[in-house]
Amino acid sequence: MRVLFTVSAWKGHWYPLVPLGWALQASGHEVRVACAPSQCEDLARAGLTPVPVLGEVDMVFLARLQNVWDAQAGRWPYAGLPPHPVTGAPMASLAEFPFGEFARESGTRLAGPTRLGFDAAVDLARRWRPDLVVHELLSMEGLLAARVLGVPAVLHLWGPVGTHEDEPGLHLRPEDPTGAFARHGAGELGPDLVEYVVDPCPGALRPRTSARRLPVRYVPYNGPGAAAPLAPAAAGRPRVCVVWGNSVTRMVGPQAAVLPAVVEAVAGLDVEVVLTANAADAAALGPLPPSVRVLEDHPLHQLLPGCAAVVHHGGAGTLMTALAAGVPQLALPCAMDQFVNARRLAASGAGLAVPAHRAAVAGVREAVAALLERPGHREAAGALRREVLALPSPLRLVADLEELAAR
Incomplete structure (x- = not known):
C-alpha cells in the first residue's frame, strides 16, 4: 500500500503523525510526506521520506493574523495589542495593520503558497497514485488530493481540538482562498468533508468532530535528540x-x-x-x-x-x-x-x-x-x-x- 502524508510548515503539527509513519513502514508500506521545503531536514531526521512540493505558508503570520482578528472582535485578553502580523513589532493601534496591507500580505503569505500547495499535492497524487492519504488539521492539501483521486483521506488530530469546535475565534482549519477544491471538482472546503479522524485523546479530552473516529494510542515524538544524563530526583524533593x-x-x-x-x-x-x-x-x-x-x-x-x-x-x-x-x-x-x-x-x-x-x-x-x-x-x-x-x-x-x- 502506498500512503501519502501531507503536513504543514510547523513541526508541532506533524510530530504526532511520525509514529504512524513508522508503523506503516514497519508493516511494509510505502510512505511519502508532501511538505514545504523548510520541513525536509526534520522529516528526514524523523525517518520519513519528504517530498518538498508544498508552499511555505507562514504559520507565524497566520497566528498573528488570527490574534489581530480576535483583538478586533474584543476577544484579545491582554492589555497590550497583539504584534504586527508582518513585522512582529508591538502595535499601538489596530489601524497599524490596515485592510489594504492585509489583502497584500495575505496574498503573498497565504493565498500564493496555499494555491501552490493544493495544486502540487494533486499533481503528486496523480503521479504517485497513493492508496490512502493522511493529513493534519492545517494541511488540507491531503484532503483535496484524496478526493481528486477517489481514495480515502484520514485527518490525524494532534490533540484535544477537533474539526467542529464552536468556540469563537477557534478556527484552525485553513481557508481555500484560491478555490482549489472547486477548481479540481472536489466541492467546497469545509469540516464536513472530513470523513475519518485519527483521535489520540482519552475520553475526558475528546475533540469535537462529526467524522468517524479512529482511536490510536498517543506515542510521543518530540524530535530527535540524545538524552542528557539525569539522575533520579532526590528523595522528598520532587x-x-x-x-x-x-x-x-x-x-x-x-x-x-x-x-x-x-x-x-x-x-x-x-x-x-x-x-x-x-x-x-x-x-x-x-x-x-x-x-x-x-x-x-x-x-x-x-x-x-x-x-x-x-x-x-x-x-x-x-x-x-x-x-x-x-x-x-x-x-x-x-x-x-x-x-x-x-x-x-x-x-x-x-x-x-x-x-x-x-x-x-x-x-x-x-x-x-x-x-x-x-x-x-x-x-x-x-x-x-x-x-x-x-x-x-x-x-x-x-x-x-x-x-x-x-x-
Missing part, C-alpha cells in the same frame, strides 16, 4: 519540568513572556526545576537559582516520566506527552487552541489552568504546590495515562487503515 517555547512570544508578543515569573515561582518551592529552553531564552533569564537546571533540545518524552509536575503554555504536543507520562500539569495558555486544551485538561482533574495574562508569581507557585500536594491530580493523571495506554497502538491502526483502503 522534580518539576518547565516548558516554554519561543514561538509563543513570537506569535503573542511580550505580554506572553511570563517565563521569568514561572521560574521564580517554581524555584521558590522545595523542588528541583528542569527548564527545557533554547540557549537564547535561558540567557535572557539571567542568573538562575541552584535548584534550576537548563536542558537544551532535550526530547520531552524522555524527561517527563521522572517528573512530579510540568508547567507549560498549553500546547497540544506538551499536553499530550504529559498525558502519556501520567504527569500532573499546569497549563498557562496564551492564544489559539491553547485555551481549549487547558480548559479540557483542568476539567479532567489531571491538571490546572491559569491564563498567561493572569499568571503572577504567587498564583503559579500556589498552583504548582497544589499539583504536588493534592493526590487527586496525580490520581487523575495516572488514570488518563492508563486510558492512553489502552488505546490501539499505531501498528493496530495500520490494520484499520489497510481495511479502509481496501474498501
Whole structure:
C-alpha cells in the first residue's frame, strides 16, 4: 500500500503523525510526506521520506493574523495589542495593520503558497497514485488530493481540538482562498468533508468532530535528540519540568513572556526545576537559582516520566506527552487552541489552568504546590495515562487503515 502524508510548515503539527509513519513502514508500506521545503531536514531526521512540493505558508503570520482578528472582535485578553502580523513589532493601534496591507500580505503569505500547495499535492497524487492519504488539521492539501483521486483521506488530530469546535475565534482549519477544491471538482472546503479522524485523546479530552473516529494510542515524538544524563530526583524533593517555547512570544508578543515569573515561582518551592529552553531564552533569564537546571533540545518524552509536575503554555504536543507520562500539569495558555486544551485538561482533574495574562508569581507557585500536594491530580493523571495506554497502538491502526483502503 502506498500512503501519502501531507503536513504543514510547523513541526508541532506533524510530530504526532511520525509514529504512524513508522508503523506503516514497519508493516511494509510505502510512505511519502508532501511538505514545504523548510520541513525536509526534520522529516528526514524523523525517518520519513519528504517530498518538498508544498508552499511555505507562514504559520507565524497566520497566528498573528488570527490574534489581530480576535483583538478586533474584543476577544484579545491582554492589555497590550497583539504584534504586527508582518513585522512582529508591538502595535499601538489596530489601524497599524490596515485592510489594504492585509489583502497584500495575505496574498503573498497565504493565498500564493496555499494555491501552490493544493495544486502540487494533486499533481503528486496523480503521479504517485497513493492508496490512502493522511493529513493534519492545517494541511488540507491531503484532503483535496484524496478526493481528486477517489481514495480515502484520514485527518490525524494532534490533540484535544477537533474539526467542529464552536468556540469563537477557534478556527484552525485553513481557508481555500484560491478555490482549489472547486477548481479540481472536489466541492467546497469545509469540516464536513472530513470523513475519518485519527483521535489520540482519552475520553475526558475528546475533540469535537462529526467524522468517524479512529482511536490510536498517543506515542510521543518530540524530535530527535540524545538524552542528557539525569539522575533520579532526590528523595522528598520532587522534580518539576518547565516548558516554554519561543514561538509563543513570537506569535503573542511580550505580554506572553511570563517565563521569568514561572521560574521564580517554581524555584521558590522545595523542588528541583528542569527548564527545557533554547540557549537564547535561558540567557535572557539571567542568573538562575541552584535548584534550576537548563536542558537544551532535550526530547520531552524522555524527561517527563521522572517528573512530579510540568508547567507549560498549553500546547497540544506538551499536553499530550504529559498525558502519556501520567504527569500532573499546569497549563498557562496564551492564544489559539491553547485555551481549549487547558480548559479540557483542568476539567479532567489531571491538571490546572491559569491564563498567561493572569499568571503572577504567587498564583503559579500556589498552583504548582497544589499539583504536588493534592493526590487527586496525580490520581487523575495516572488514570488518563492508563486510558492512553489502552488505546490501539499505531501498528493496530495500520490494520484499520489497510481495511479502509481496501474498501
